[in-house]
Amino acid sequence: MASQQDSPLTTYLDHLERGELAYQFSPIAGRPVFFPRVLCPFTGSDRLEWRVSKGLGTVHATTVVYPQEGKPYNVALIDCDEGFRLMSRVEDIAPEAVRIGQRVRFRVHRPGGGEALYPVFVPIPVSVPGEGA
Amino acid sequence: MDGLKRGSAAIVGVAESDLGQVAEGMSVIDLMAQGVRRALDDCGLGLKDVDGLFCATAQSRLSVLALAEYLGINPRFLGSTIVGGSSFEYHVAHAMGAIALGLCNVAVIAYGSTQRSVGRKQATVREVNPYETPFRPFMPSSAYALAASRHMHEYATTREQLAAVAVAAREWALLNPAAWEKKPLTIGDVLSARMVSYPFTVRDCCLVTDGGGAIVVTSAGRAKSLRKKPAYVLGCGQSVTHANISSMPDLTVTGALAAGKAAYAMAALGPADVDVVEVYDAFTINTILFLEDLGFCKKGEGGPFVADGRIAPNGSLAVNTNGGGLSYCHPGMYGLFLLIEAVRQLRGECGARQVPGCEVALAHGNGGVLSSQATVILGSEATA
Numbered sequence: 475m476a477s478q479q480d481s482p483l484t485t486y487l488d489h490l491e492r493g494e495l496a497y498q499f500s501p502i503a504g505r506p507v508f509f510p511r512v513l514c515p516f517t518g519s520d521r522l523e524w525r526v527s528k529g530l531g532t533v534h535a536t537t538v539v540y541p542q543e544g545k546p547y548n549v550a551l552i553d554c555d556e557g558f559r560l561m562s563r564v565e566d567i568a569p570e571a572v573r574i575g576q577r578v579r580f581r582v583h584r585p586g587g588g589e590a591l592y593p594v595f596v597p598i599p600v601s602v603p604g605e606g607a
Numbered sequence: 608m609d610g611l612k613r614g615s616a617a618i619v620g621v622a623e624s625d626l627g628q629v630a631e632g633m634s635v636i637d638l639m640a641q642g643v644r645r646a647l648d649d650c651g652l653g654l655k656d657v658d659g660l661f662c663a664t665a666q667s668r669l670s671v672l673a674l675a676e677y678l679g680i681n682p683r684f685l686g687s688t689i690v691g692g693s694s695f696e697y698h699v700a701h702a703m704g705a706i707a708l709g710l711c712n713v714a715v716i717a718y719g720s721t722q723r724s725v726g727r728k729q730a731t732v733r734e735v736n737p738y739e740t741p742f743r744p745f746m747p748s749s750a751y752a753l754a755a756s757r758h759m760h761e762y763a764t765t766r767e768q769l770a771a772v773a774v775a776a777r778e779w780a781l782l783n784p785a786a787w788e789k790k791p792l793t794i795g796d797v798l799s800a801r802m803v804s805y806p807f808t809v810r811d812c813c814l815v816t817d818g819g820g821a822i823v824v825t826s827a828g829r830a831k832s833l834r835k836k837p838a839y840v841l842g843c844g845q846s847v848t849h850a851n852i853s854s855m856p857d858l859t860v861t862g863a864l865a866a867g868k869a870a871y872a873m874a875a876l877g878p879a880d881v882d883v884v885e886v887y888d889a890f891t892i893n894t895i896l897f898l899e900d901l902g903f904c905k906k907g908e909g910g911p912f913v914a915d916g917r918i919a920p921n922g923s924l925a926v927n928t929n930g931g932g933l934s935y936c937h938p939g940m941y942g943l944f945l946l947i948e949a950v951r952q953l954r955g956e957c958g959a960r961q962v963p964g965c966e967v968a969l970a971h972g973n974g975g976v977l978s979s980q981a982t983v984i985l986g987s988e989a990t991a
Contacts, residue, residue, distance in 0.1 A: 509853070509854070534858075537752035537756055537804045538802075540802045540803060551853055561739045561853040585741070589741075
């Protein structure tokens with residue numbers, strides 16, 4: 475196994491810097507892999523390809539955290555359409571309004587203060603028949 | 608588990624250390640040592656007999672060395688597998704294997720925590736996971752809450768059904784003089800308590816106490832000559848499905864399914880044979896998930912199953928008879944207390960909370976965020 479030039483995390487963060495949600499794909503297993511790593515958990519092979527997600531997904535599970543101080547916020551598990559799952563949060567709606575099955579779209583969150591970028595999601599508006607898009 | 612012989616070892620001594628809020632300055636090794644002394648007294652063995660030493664704690668990096676030093680012993684066999692709250696169920700299987708191989712004959716398994724006294728932040732080193740930590744899940748509660756949200760979505764499980772788990776635990780705790788909680792609890796109390804991570808209020812979450820203890824495991828042959836009735840290890844099973852909640856294969860099916868299956872197979876028993884069930888109730892959803900995965904009800908039916916007092920005192924299935932992590936004590940890695948209570952129930956030592964005619968007890972440990980699951984089935988002399 476060759477030396478790693480960039481860590482899986484660095485590559486992932488570099489993609490985020492470019493506004494992309496990256497994941498890995500195992501060509502032997504024919505399955506996506508997330509979180510990024512140096513070995514495929516399905517085959518043990520180090521053959522992993524980087525791919526960029528279309529950034530569309532569905533809320534798989536959701537909770538609202540009520541901190542001792544500060545406002546409640548959402549934490550969710552998102553199933554991306556490419557078949558991988560990640561932890562994130564859904565923004566732009568009240569945290570308790572996030573629903574399992576809801577369609578969501580990725581965007582980059584830039585926390586500032588030297589903290590690493592991370593992916594968040596926002597609801598995709600659902601077109602209601604008779605009410606336009 | 609393949610390779611272990613049903614009934615070849617037994618738990619012969621059990622004890623809690625001080626529980627709840629312990630004296631100022633007590634260390635986790637102090638608590639382990641208290642547990643060891645009391646557990647040895649329980650079976651009539653001495654430190655000189657101990658040649659296998661196991662322990663786990665979140666507060667000592669090389670805990671088994673610290674404990675051996677403290678006790679002044681140099682055991683032939685050491686084990687400090689640490690997989691969270693189920694570590695001690697793993698230790699039982701490992702001790703049983705070591706005894707069978709002649710690597711040791713008397714194994715002590717110990718635990719200690721001062722998380723209430725020193726504060727949870729001091730007691731547990733938080734690891735940063737770049738794929739989870741930025742979202743500030745309140746761990747471990749939020750991980751279990753995510754699993755609960757999925758169970759509610761797929762099976763229409765309700766917050767009232769989750770609350771019924773906490774109420775049943777409290778009713779048992781009121782029968783246990785050692786329990787931390789002393790006042791009755793209603794469904795309404797649970798639902799109206801401070802929200803922590805939806806759907807959990809603070810009453811859906813385990814206690815934060817100090818505490819520890821120890822158990823003594825030896826060969827079935829040696830067990831017969833000791834002070835108390837042996838609790839024979841009839842079955843063991845283990846399963847690790849993930850470490851982080853975002854990697855859990857199915858949020859509504861835990862490794863308890865595989866762990867339980869292996870333990871039942873080794874014991875040649877099934878859920879219908881179990882008289883008392885001790886499952887790790889870190890959160891109310893746990894009891895529902897584990898009763899399903901261990902075969903006490905069908906997948907998805909855990910919510911209705913726990914409602915209406917079925918798992919409370921005088922219900923049809925005795926579950927978490929000491930009051931559980933929800934109402935008895937929860938120092939952070941609760942798995943040892945499941946074994947202690949299971950043994951006491953088999954011996955008939957449980958006073959007001961004693962389950963009549965208890966011959967087979969199941970202890971199911973959980974570690975991490977539904978990550979490491981381990982089942983131990985114990986039985987009386989009649990079942991061995």
